[in-house]
Amino acid sequence: MKRILLLARSAATGAALREMEALRDQATSLPDVADALFAFAEEGSPSLRSAIETLIATPEPVLIVPILVPVEPSFLLGVKRSLQRWQGGDSRPWPEIRIAPPFSRQAPMRELLAIVIDTAEAETTAVEKVEAPPPLEGSVVPAQRRRVLVCQGGPCIRAGAETIWGHLRNEQKRLSLRTSGEGTMSAKTSCLGPCSLAPVLQVWPEGTYYGGVDEAGIDRIVEEHLLRGDIVEDLAYLPTGTKQRLRG
Known part of the structure; x- marks a missing residue:
């Protein structure tokens, strides 16, 4: 059985949080997944650090799945080095942690794209021509120094x-x-x-x-x-x- 951590970049709205919650629930329902969490590498809660704190409490291995397309190699390297830095400063034993390859490298990606394209007619959002939006009334210049x-x-x-x-x-x-x-x-x-x-x-x-x-x-x-x-x-x-x- 696997423990999964779904890793997104950031979330500034409740909609993004709910989307990750739905993905976590889907991952949890998979037959070979014992537990699934999600976290954000940048802005948002739970943070990657807080999720890792939860996962290292037990010895079972952890698989981090980046929910990003595309994924810059530097992003994955930055995540890896952050994990190494945190582990290096922690006297507790850590479970084995692995990072999955990006979605775009997975064989089923073609099938997923086909499903999205086939079902697009019923769920797409039409882009309609609109008149130019009215000018903004004005903005407050930030007072922060x-x-x-x-x-x-x-x-x-x-x-x-x-x-x-x-x-x-x-x-x-x-x-x-x-x-x-x-x-x-x-x-x-x-x-x-x-x-x-x-x-x-x-x-x-x-x-x-x-x-x-x-x-x-x-x-x-x-x-x-x-x-x-x-x-x-x-x-x-x-x-x-x-x-x-x-x-x-």
Whole structure:
């Protein structure tokens, strides 16, 4: 019997959560599945970390099934390295964890596409011509003073930046960071530059670079920098004009 973890990228709405719940229920009903959970690698609850905490409580092997099409190889590598990092810092025994290949590589994918196409006539949503939408009345310029940019360049993704982003976003929601302190907004960004320090994020308005950040580092940056205005010196890297590597 298998224990399955269905892994999606993120969920910002209740509809996405309900869709994953339905997939979990379908997986649970399969004859060779003992248990099925779902999680989100980025923003959303349950997070990948919390689902793993549940699954390592028992010794049976775990199969992670990415619910993504397409799947960037860097995404899977980032998930793997996050798991290795969490396991390396945990004294408890972990069960064997494997990651399934992407859906697009599976032989039944052709049959699934055929079913979708054959049944499309009854369930498709028609795209009708409409007049140009009315102009927006206006938008409020955000008052938040702080911005956190989380690098999504290749080296950072491979170092687990997507799980770091997810932890930041979940903490931002939990702690109401938009309205706490000076107010904080966050965004993904393309390469921030210092790839050797991956995963990298930058906090404005100071422009402070943080490198090698994990979930505990995010917690410190939130508490000390975003809420109190104190730079976390042992995680920060200043421009020196010379190449730098992660300390320690």
